[in-house]
Amino acid sequence: MHPQLEAERFHSCYDFIQALDKCHQKAYYKRILGICNNEKEALSQCLKQASLENKKKAIIESKSKRSIIEDKWKKIDEEEYGEDKVLEILMQRMREKKTNPTNNESTSQN
Numbered sequence: 001m002h003p004q005l006e007a008e009r010f011h012s013c014y015d016f017i018q019a020l021d022k023c024h025q026k027a028y029y030k031r032i033l034g035i036c037n038n039e040k041e042a043l044s045q046c047l048k049q050a051s052l053e054n055k056k057k058a059i060i061e062s063k064s065k066r067s068i069i070e071d072k073w074k075k076i077d078e079e080e081y082g083e084d085k086v087l088e089i090l091m092q093r094m095r096e097k098k099t100n101p102t103n104n105e106s107t108s109q110n
Contacts, residue, residue: 013046 010017020043023036030036081088
């Protein structure tokens with residue numbers, strides 16, 4: 001028999017759950033002989049569909065949260081380095097000069 005299902009989580013499949021329960025309660029031999037298999041298959045399909053819908057909602061929600069976070073990161077970067085990140089580019093060039101001073105000095109001395 002199927003596990004107890006949360007009514008609020010699977011409210012779209014409530015009718016299928018009730019039909020399977022009703023079929024199982026009629027007689028024990030119906031379960032053994034597989035007479036309730038149509039109801040069980042319909043419930044399984046409904047639960048699968050509900051699960052896919054929940055996954056799609058979660059993905060959409062996650063993407064929207066992610067875009068909000070990325071917008072906040074972008075705003076923080078703009079506040080720190082300027083709109084076009086000019087300060088960051090200048091700082092990167094300064095770091096490159098400090099790490100490779102021999103290349104600049106050797107070309108200027110020759």
